Amino acid sequence: MQKKRTHMVGELADEALIGKTVVLAGWVGRRRDLGGLVFIDLRDRSGIVQVVFNPETSPLAHSAAEKLGSEDVVCVSGVVVRRPPGARNLTIPTGKVDVAAEFLEVLSKSKTPPFYITENLDVDETLRLKYRYLDLRRPDMQRNMIFRHRLTMAVRNFLDSQGFVEVETPMFIKSTPEGARDYVVPSRVNPGRFFALPQSPQLFKQLLMVSGFDRYFQLARCFRDEDLRADRQPEFTQIDIEMSFVERDDVLTLIEAMVTDCMEKTLGTSVEKPFLRMSYAEAMERYGSDKPDIRFGMEIIDIGDIVKNCGFRVFQGAIEAGGKVAAIVAPGCSDFSRQQIKDLEEVVKGFGAAGLMSVAVSCGGEGEQTLSSQLSKFLTEDELRGIAKVTAAENGDLILIVAGARNVVLESLGRLRLHLGAKLDLIPQDQMAFLWVTEFPLFEFSQEEQRIVAVHHPFTSPLEEDLDLMETDPLSVRANIYDLVLNGVELGSGSIRIHRRDVQERVFRALGLGEEEAREKFGFLLEAFEYGAPPHGGIAIGFDRLAMLFAGRKTIRDVIAFPKTQKAVCPLTGAPGVISEEQLNELHIQVVDMGKIGTSGDPELP
């Protein structure tokens, strides 16, 4: 570069610079060639500024500017001038000034880009990912990445200020049983052996507690070979935290302080502390979800008491079988057509419900409610009115009822609630609704494996008061688990760990793990615990999701510089690729089913 850059373009919003000569460098945005005058929008990561090329100022610069194309990289010098009245652009921060170019050097020509380098781009995401370096040139993506950086710094600064030590843990680790599918790396020097990439640094952070690191954190890369979603990538980042000599509320208080501090530092907004807390059981009863979106109401209401003796087989049968009849109220939906209600029924059926009953509440004059429903064939008028009363349905509302097994009723109504919340636009988009969900069950029964498995992980501490149930009724033992939920998204999950040997053994026994098997699988951790393990607990916060929600995005791909597609492919680099026969041999690996090798991602493949 011939000239040394003196300013970022965004700095020119400061009118004190008027009259000064500046040297700028950046990319050419739009060019407006008026024949005599040429305007360009010069862009760097601080913003854009308009540069004017006037042949009277510099014929040389002007004629060079006539040949500029989109995304050429240029160096411009000139005087910052106040724009003539009426020519100001108040929609951009630098809109009151121009740079009157005296000198222009093209540092690098650009091919015509495959899409516009502009905000609010609507273009196929594969194309964005293939040209991610151009996509990341767009101002909104630059803002996202810079925002993520700020959030990273806020997290690190906060935790540092609280005496936390960031420790890096290995990426090549031993595969541990349970949990997600591992990404696996073959070992060249150990034929037939494989490393796993960490699903989280769980065991290492507990070892660090044994080592006396008291307060550990890490912005940790984690890897899980599971199918992708808008908020799930195969590699992702967690704010991983572990603390010694703490109880649950110490962790919750710390995280509340961290999250609100980060919010203030990055968004400049605050939110009330402490966050709302709710037991898992309550979350399920009221919202049919272990991660309720509490930005809106429409809670689930049990109507079992009203219909338990109604004689309608579907309702009564559900209750007699130990199930449930419950409802939600869709506000202002009493005029839903049969087809619209059928569509809602499809939603609950998708989650196992047998069907959906509805009661439309309308005004019958004289303040009377008219209830119309296919249920009037089966229920008495009093029973229908009873339902309207406990659900507090008002004129114009539609009561939606599901009967069946408890978890099916709750989950399907919970999903229907979310569906309607979005459809009816009931969810305030500008709110940050944090929530702690606590007291999860310690175990659940895995239908697939036909055995009891840990809900969180096998080192999660049971609640003291439920210890007695461990042998008699393990599935109702509650754990000292806490999930942080933000706007219906699971942000993080943590627990107080077991540090007592006897408790750990009882948990293993409940999981059907013999002493020998436990040694084999987690031996190093158990052994470590025999050398003085402090009571400890921690949490891991999904950093990408936090960044996504704070940045107001709908997918974590928007806050990850180089994300993967839903098939876990990188359209930019073509990863994952095939490797040579030599590489395979060196790794002692044979590809069994060559016929299954797909072509997605890899441009080298046929």
Add this chain to the structure above:
RNA sequence: GGAGGCGUGGUGUAGCUGGUCUAACAUACCUGCCUGUCACGCAGGAGAUCGCGGGUUCGAAUCCCGUCGCUUCCGCCA
């Protein structure tokens, strides 16, 4: 593994109840004109065998089957 949506010039879309579709519109691109534009304007031009394969038909962007890719969701994610 399953369900839905999408796939048409570089980009975003229209066309999709089969026949002047010899594929339209906008924008980007090229050429020319233009001294206050800022999504500059005006005039002209080039650019797509409609994701791919097969079938039905005299005739397919359009109908059918298969397949690939992207995406949302279910399963899965200690």
